[in-house]
Amino acid sequence: MNQYARIYRDALLNDVVPFWEKHSLDREYGGYFTCLDRDGEVFDMDKFVWLQGRQAWTFAMLYNKVEKNPAWLETSRLGIDFLKKHGMDAEGNFYFSLDRKGNPLVQPYNIFSDCFAAMAFSQYGQASGDQESLDLAVSTFNNILERQHNPKGKYSKIIPDYRPLKGFSLPMILSNLCLELEPLLDKILVEETINACVREVMEVFLDKESLMVYENLLEDGSLSDSFEGRLINPGHGIEAMWFMMDIAKRRDDKALATLAKDVTLNLLDYGWDKEFGGIFYFLDRKGHPPQQLEWDQKLWWVHLETLVALAKAYQMTGDAACMDWFEKVHQYSWKHFADPEFGEWYGYLNRRGEVLLPLKGGKWKGCFHVPRGMYQVWKALENE
């Protein structure tokens, strides 16, 4: 086995999965704790629906793809049952956060809660055969499609009349979600949705000339010279590129794979911190100060998604530049994010690569990017 494939497989199975199994399961009220200190101790018990869905997805995915380990299915069920019982309002929209017992704290303003719940129900349903989960996956997916053009609904504070912006996140996530739910959906709907997403991502949000991916565009697809319109999130664009590579593989579309690889390398070169190493979180396309005070921080998910994109790009195109960059990002990540003493990865580093928050999980970091990234790198490089 390729040496990198072995490193990522071993870290996944011997470090990351056991870390979450040991520290995150709430056997009393169900669901998962995600606010975990450096050593895994729970420091807050609120339950964020993104992370409940993501962890349930991760364990069901491991069950489906790695090994039929009944403990993994059971761990997934812990989150699935909690989401079924507490996750939704009367209309089937997913709350953003709940307290430990499942009482809702924050309204369903964030459609990505629904996206990650749908992914979880789909993987768990396929793993267990539970019909209720399969039905919930489909109904939640349909609800997302209905809400997609006004995802925040009544909670939106934006007045769209004078600067009608549209965001990159939703078509990007839908392109992945659609593949996740493929066995449960109508074939034509799948093809149409994937085609629409690829078009949005690669022909609208991707600027073909600069090979940059924008986070926000005007509704007609043109650039907006505003804070939102100038915003670049290199890790986000790179993550989307490996979703595109998965679609390229499915379609055997070499041109799409090559373009996604070129965009990955371009965003990485643009986003790489030439002084301290690592990939910046946010940049302004014109070089102005971004609004995000955390712009120069180094985030775990950005680096994992980049490793996945580079591994897949190398596997699909054989471009040696992908392996050079993979080695560079690998070195940086394992030096700064990994915690050999207590396991798992830190989430947030400052620009210099020093630990900014000594946590392994919080409001946004759960059991998702680290295990998914490690699984994807392992599989992409296994036969290289």
Added chain:
Amino acid sequence: MNQYARIYRDALLNDVVPFWEKHSLDREYGGYFTCLDRDGEVFDMDKFVWLQGRQAWTFAMLYNKVEKNPAWLETSRLGIDFLKKHGMDAEGNFYFSLDRKGNPLVQPYNIFSDCFAAMAFSQYGQASGDQESLDLAVSTFNNILERQHNPKGKYSKIIPDYRPLKGFSLPMILSNLCLELEPLLDKILVEETINACVREVMEVFLDKESLMVYENLLEDGSLSDSFEGRLINPGHGIEAMWFMMDIAKRRDDKALATLAKDVTLNLLDYGWDKEFGGIFYFLDRKGHPPQQLEWDQKLWWVHLETLVALAKAYQMTGDAACMDWFEKVHQYSWKHFADPEFGEWYGYLNRRGEVLLPLKGGKWKGCFHVPRGMYQVWKALENE
């Protein structure tokens, strides 16, 4: 004149005021540009209502309190007219942001837009005698009082049923706003509002045992062991303490002044970064990782409000510890925030005190904390 009084007066009149007069006035569409590069160049033209109100207030305040300079009144009028024409929705609520021309971009979800507009109309009305401004100050103030128990209204994403939190910001700002509008308001309303604010700030949000000020409490005044409930914003608590000192002076209440001084020193000692100097932005009372990724950054307003609180505390109590701390915060601030080359102060430093964003103004930093802080320090120390 006291040497510090001279430094702050000279910086205010010879550096800060001219900087904003030179770079921020939009003579074409009215109002002010606030997104200014290091050298004052405009890098974005959106108009944030907080900052429109704050700059109009600053120039009218200088006119009322420092010198009857007609250019200052005219500069204030530029923002006042823009706010009158574009700032409000049909119900008299103030939008959060507008584009350069005044078209609304973000709904009136943020009641502090209304607070700073009311301050601006009051100062400008008193400076110019403009009855429309005086009327708008009063009607906006009344609207704030009506909205105070549900300030975000329909834009709130919080479900209050299971964790009914209340915030420190509004009673804190109201205690200052009430003094700002005093000449325009019914005397009994002023007394009642001030009394209620002092009670909330000093008997509810201040924990008398630890002398800590909490940002959020449960409705019954008890602590909430949650991210919101554990949050400490040292600069915010310290700013509130000089509002309390102003009320103490007005009432000749030595006990209130002494308590506000003690809280200032305690929050400063707690919030001071013993490794790199400067005051942290956010801390978790139990020492857990805060949710705010910007927690360790050093912000201009935190340091200016602290200088004001220390200067006033020294003037009112004579406690030498206040002057020791004043000198320490003064040294830090002028070394790291001031920009002798291009003028004004940087807004955002990283933990080490290095410039994080090379701007003099943006979405949240405008012509307010720097000039107000300098004016307040000058006046507090003038006769010391």
